[in-house]
Amino acid sequence: MGYIYLDNAATTPMADSVIDVMHDQMINNFGNASSTNYYGRRARQVLDDSRHIIAQSINAKDSEIVFTSGGTESDNTAIMSTALSRQNLGKHIITDQTEHEAVLRPMEYLETLGFEVTYLKPNEKGVISVEQVEEALRDDTILVSIMYGNNEVGAVNPIKEIGELLQDHQAYFHTDAVQAFGTEDIDVKAEHIDFLSTSAHKLNGPKFIGFLYENADKHIPSYIRGGDQETKRRAGTENIPAIAGFAEAVKIADDDEKKRRRETYYSFKQKIQSILTEQGINFEVNGPTDAHGLNHVLNLYLPGIEKSVLLTRLDLEGFAISGGSACTAGSLEPSHVLTAMFGENSPRLNDSIRISFGKDNTMEEVEKFTNKMAEIVKDLTN
Structure with a gap:
């Protein structure tokens, strides 16, 4: 059957061409991208080329793409790092009730640390309105996290309008775009997005690789501490075969x-x-x-x-x-x-x-x- x-x-x-690219990288490009020798330089070139392909797909700068293990890490990094580093400006956060657990669980943890989280209720189509965000916004709001598209019912939120609303506010704007990246046309500049989370396995790429877009004008500390990889923003040796496979998946989904x-x-x-x-x-x-x-x-x-x-x-x-x-x-x-x-x-x-x-x-x-x-x-x- x-x-x-x-x-x-x-x-x-995984797409056939993604598998081919990863297989080639596993065999022919095993170097550490942080090494300065020949093998390291080859790995670094693949890393840089992949980052460029992915950055272009959302109208970002290459330097604004930070490779992670996937959507969960990207969500946690954006939320936890923003909250803990900006709590001197306020401890209020806005999100919505339909977020993925990778957003909701960090929010719940932050509440145990004294943060106040407002959970917006969607309408019967699953959508959050910009008016709801505006009504919930306070002077001490430091982060708004609203998902781009819902993974269970397919609702798409008014991300651009929310981004525009926050232009003159201190709150950073994060969106979980794990389900939308690869099917929707995303422009982080036009939509005024500060942080955006993705995962490769949702668009025919490999599992356990994703990226976090970090607006160059917004600064948050590294969430995973260790070496100086990803320009000191995410420690850990880069997974070159997976990153190359991710870039190939993005190329396919033009x-x-x-x-x-x-x-x-x-x-x-x-x-x-x-x-x-x-x-x-x-x-x-x-x-x-x-x-x-x-x-x-x-x-x-x-x-x-x-x-x-x-x-x-x-x-x-x-x-x-x-x-x-x-x-x-x-x-x-x-x-x-x-x-x-x-x-x-x-x-x-x-x-x-x-x-x-x-x-x-x-x-x-x-x-x-x-x-x-x-x-x-x-x-x-x-």
């Missing part, structure tokens, strides 16, 4: 490719909804229903259909989807994102699934999946 993979918001398969993916993914979402409607399946979309969200994420509420049962049935039939964020998939707790959107007593918390598309999915796969899901739902409701 051939599996059809529709859980790309959790992770994506502007034309991102546009193509968005259009293709939106057609997938429309097809799924069309088939379910034709089959008489009762469902609703959790999150954006138009093309202004993350088009690779579709979260569906199927009333009366327990998600764990549906996921198991689909898995046995050869289809991989999820019930929400992979980082909490093993938890018995309901989705904090859906809880924030609909309340803790909403049936959507237990009767919703997440389908997420990748660059290799086809319309034939989507149709096959949807027809099988409709068949299972009918069986479960009879």
